Each structure stands twice: as C-alpha cells, then as structure tokens.
Amino acid sequence: MNRSSIVAIVIFAAALLALLSIGPQVTRQIQATFFQAISPFLKTGSGLERKITSVRTGLKSLEELEHDNTALRVENRSLKATNEALRDVEHEVNRLRHALNYRQRSLFRLVPAEIVSRDSSTWWRTVTINRGKDDGLASEMPVLTDEGLVGRTTTVSENISVVLLISDENCRVAANVEGTREQGIVTGERVAGSLAPLLDLNYLSKQAELKAGQKVYTSGVGGVFPSGLFVGTIRTFQVRALDSQAKLAPAVDLAKLEDVFVVIGRK
C-alpha cells in the first residue's frame, strides 16, 4: 500500500468518525440543507413526472378511441384528445375546489402542500412536500387530507419538507375505536409488499370486541396528532395471548397522494 493510500484512509476514517458521532439535531440540519439544495431539482423532476404521466394517460385514450370507431378515427382522435385535456382540467378544478372547501371548514390552520417525490428508500415510507419553514412548517406537525391522517413532518428546510407516512413502522399514532372505549397504537408495517399496505392497531385490551368496518380516530394522546382525525377502518380483528390487534385500511390512499395539508395550529 503506497503512501497516498494510507493518507487517504486516515482522512477517510477521520471524516467518517466525525459523521458517525454527530447527534440528531446536526443530522437534521445537514438533511435540511441538503434538501434545500436539491429542491429545485426535486420540483423540476416532479413537474416532469406529472407531464409524463399525463402524456401516458392521453396515449391510453387514443388506443381506446381506435377500438371504438375505426371509420371516424381521425376526427374522433382529435375530438377525444380535446375532451381528455378538458377532463384533466376539470379533474384539477374539482380537486382544488374540494381542497379549498376542506381548508375553509377545518378547525385547524392548514398549509396546503403538493407531493414532490415519494418513497425514495426501501426501508422508510416518506414523501417530500413543497412547503417548509418559510410557510410556517416545523418538525413533528401532523399532515392530513380531507379524507384522513397522512403522517407527520420530520425534516423541514426552507421550502421543502419530508413527511413520514402512517404506513411506516416508526410513525406511531395513539388512536381509539369509534363507539368503544378501546384505545391502541397505530403503526405501519416494517415491510410492505404493496403500495397500499394495511396498518396495525396494537395494544387493544383482550376483552375488546371489534368488528370489520368500525372507524378508528386519533385520540390526541402524545401531543403530535390532535384528536378526532380519521386514521382508518378496521379490516380484521384478532385476540392474542396478552392483547388484541386489528388491521386497518388507511383512510387515505397513500399510493395516490397528490395534495396534502400540514396542520400548523388551531384556528
């Protein structure tokens, strides 16, 4: 081994040890700075992704058109393409109107945000949103849609933030079951084989008698999530040796998230 390699190893080891010894706060600062630095790329990439998706949808419609009417293919293609474009606009208008209504009638002060990217790693379920400290966001703020709870913010930089989804095993939410006194902790699964995984509601009492279809809401215990947010609906329920467990279908389709709200306080 030559001298330059030894020097390189020493420098590498020193830098690595320095990084390994940093605490959570510094880690968050490094991440926030990093996300801030790459935010233009993320936002541009997100825009491109949406355009590509919309082009793909348009091509599918053309295929359907060819099936429907071969004789008037040319004319139909043009008319249906226009229709498709208008439908996209209509969908967008409806979505935004829906979101605006929810924001107005909500009890919370909400900051609307758009999903910029999702699930960039294998082991953690996160999404990145296009809002940050400049919009009043901070770490550990609940994120939701008009349908229910989505997760909580973790790393927050000036104009971009990371949201840990409720489908992640680390996102624990104190919850209670509608119409009962049962309380438990909702967590995600460590490894999910599908884009819309189920949630676990653990630590229910052994005497619990729950049925599929019952709704689960946040209980407000723990301080991060306010009470009364819809978390999910019970799919299955089983009594175990020491407690009971229920499997929930999340209230929000996490695989199709487009817009979310961050709760920054009460009105």
Next chain:
Amino acid sequence: MIFFLLLVLLVFVAQLVEIFLPPLAWMFNAHIYIVPVIVFYGAMALPFPLMLALAFFAGFLWDAMTAQVLDGHVEISFGWSILLYAVLAAIMHGLKPLFNRGRWEVHCVLSGVCTALILLAQYSMISFRRGSLIFNREVWWQIGGPGLLAMLMAPLIFWLLHYLSRLTNNPYLPQEEGFDEYAPR
C-alpha cells in the same frame, strides 16, 4: 481526475433520478438503485484514494436523503452508508486485476451482490434497533430484487462508463483487450 469528477456528477444525477423511479409493484415494491453500480465501477477504474472519495460522496448522499431522525434519535447513524460503500468498494477494488484482464462479468455479478448486501446491512441495523427480526418473502425481494436489477443493469452501465473513461483519457484503464473492445480509441 476528470473522470473522477464525472463519476461524482453521475452519482449525484443518479441519486436524483432514483427518487423519481417508482418501486416495482410486480417485485414486491423493490426499488431500483443505480448509484451503487456507478460506485462499484469507480472502484475498479479509479485509484484507491479516489475510490474512497467516491464511496464517501455516494454514502453521504444516501444518508442525507434517507436518514430518519425520530423522537430525538437517528435510526441509522449518519455515516453508516459511507462505511458500507467503502468496504464493498474496497472489495471490488481488490478484484481490479481481473478487470484489468478484461474479465468484467465477475464485477457485474458482484455489483448486484454488493447492492443487495448494502440493503441487507441496513435492514439488519433497522431490525436490531427496532428489536425484532422479520424475514419474509417481501423482505427478501426488497433486498434481492434491487441486487438482481443492479446485476442486469451493470453490463450496460459499465460499458457506458468505460466509454466515458476512454473519452476523458482516464489513466487507470485496463491495459489489455476484452471489456473495452468496443470503446472509442
């Protein structure tokens, strides 16, 4: 040095591209990882100090992107990915004589194996931290799937990088024929 800087740039771009690549539903949500393949090529085509620098950069990006700070602790400390990259890249670097003789297929296979090993190491650390070990079909696919994909992508990515290596007159190229048969001269 130009080639090293080019690899650094490519690692950065690949890391950004990975964010927008959706997980593969038909492979139990396995992700596609391009960065490890680039780093492992760098391990063969760069001298040891630059290989370490590249591994450091790639590991830093990975940790900056994925480290989870929850309830006042970091789940996998910042820096572990750097160490993993460095160790695995050093193993690949040790097999450089094979690459110099034009036997690059071993490195393609190893790129896949090492990519899977990084994920396996991460998963083991997470399991240790969370206090329970779960190994089911989904876990194996999410570890092995990206490795398999990296193995399949490696020949193409290696060929492209080798092409760039020649274009930038990288002085650490293999001396003998074989892998660079079709590369520009």
